[in-house]
Amino acid sequence: MMAEPVDSLLAAVPMPLLLVGQDQRLLGANLPAQALFGAIEPGRPLVTVIRTPALLEALDTVLAGGGPVETRILRTGALQDISYLVRVSAVEGLGRRAALVALTDTTDIEKVEEMRRDFVANxxxxxxxxxxxxxxxIETLTGPARNDPAARDRFLGIMGREAQRMNRLVRDLLSLSRVEQEERMRPGERIDLVALLRAAIAALRPVSEAAGVEIEVLGGEAPIALPADSDQMSQVFSNLIENAVKYGGAGRKVTIEITRDARDPGLxxxxxxxxxxDRGEGIEAIHLPRLTERFYRVDAHRSREKGGTGLGLAIVKHILNRHRGRLKIESTRGIGSRFTVILPDM
Known part of the structure; x- marks a missing residue:
């Protein structure tokens, strides 16, 4: 049995702690450790609680007189695997050498790091x-096609499109960065969102007319003033309407419905x-949960052909987070898709 001061010290630490004796039997565990591993009685061999070879080797090193050792273990949780950084340190003053095993949950940190790596790779x-x-x-124009006017004109046209594509990507990356920085700052100015929506439709009129798409608006006869960032909400409306026009099918109709809900379950x-x-091809259900991920595309080739960067819906999601709203996506193959912006009516 541990001394009372040691018991109190273990109990005061919020991270899971295991105290292990020279014979590699448990001298005690605090409540977070028992929540993680289940009820632990003093005297129980550590190997019956954790069987990770790297941890047992670290324990051997420390109990043999070595310095602190760090290692990692992975445990299977109910919804996901959980990663722990484990530090094994020597403890003196208990009559004989013991070791303290401290576990730090690093799952979220590793997820963020993985997202950063994926982002850079994308x-x-x-x-x-x-x-x-x-x-x-450029190599062709300075070499074989140097004196070929037809090839030069064709290549310059393609180069212009590729440069515009890079410009759109950089623009969306900067926009995403700004939105993320401001996500915790609530807008204070009340803006007429119906007027913003109609302005976005007017700005996209040349695009819809070129695609032969009719845009109709149902509702919104009266102004709807809510706390909002006008530039960001214009970006939300423009993004969703432009997507509907581009991917909803040429020669079809895009409908914008403006309604009020007395009580939204999510909000x-x-x-x-x-x-x-829109009344386009629709999106398979397997893709819907991932549509707001950065660079996620249902059809990457088609998206790039139409000038998409794969960041539009991620930007929309972060803007709506700032406005305490949400984006609801519904779609049926062969029928079309519905993207609903839901904002608190305050």
Whole structure:
């Protein structure tokens, strides 16, 4: 049995702690450790609680007189694997040498690091493709096609499109960065969102007319003033409407429905809803949960052809987070898709 001061010290630490004796039997565990491993009686061999070889080797080293050792273990949780950084340190003053095993949950940190690596890899990939094309065309124009006017005009046109693609990507990356920085800052100015929506429709009129798409608005006869950032909400409306026009099918109709809901289950209160409905091919259900991820595309080739960067819906999600709203996505193959912006009606 541990001395009372040691018991109190273990109990005061919020991270899981295991105290192990020279014979590698447990002298005690605090409540977080018991929540993680179950009830632990003093005298129980550590190997019956944790069987990770790296941890047992670290324990051997420390109990043999070595310094602190760090290692990692992975445990299977109910919904996901949980990663722990484990530090094994010597403890003196208990009559004989013992070891303290401290576990720190690093799952979220590793997820963030993985997201950062994926983000850098995706940006590199998105930039590499147009840069490779530009370098190839420049080499051709300064070499074999130097005196070929037809080839020069054709290549310059392609180079212009690739440069515009890189410009759109950089623009969206900067926009995403700004939105993330401001995500915790609530907008204070009340803005008429119906007027913003109609302005976004007017700005996209040339795009919809070129695609032969009719945009109709149902509702929104009266102004709807809510606390909002006008530039960001204009970006939300423009993004969703432009996506509907581009991917909803040429020669079809895009409908924008403006409604009020007395109680939205997600917001737990009254809400204003702006739904953008297209009659395109629809999206398979397996893709819907991932549509707001950075660079996630249902059809990468088609998206790039239409000028998409794969960041639009991620930007929309972060803007709506700032406005305490949410984005609801529904789609049926062969019928179309509905993207609904839901904002608290305050």
């Amino acid at each position: 940006v590199s990939h998105e930039l590499r493709t147009p840069l490779t094309a530009l370098m190839g065309f 737990r209160g009254p809400a204003v809803c702006f739904a953008v409905v």
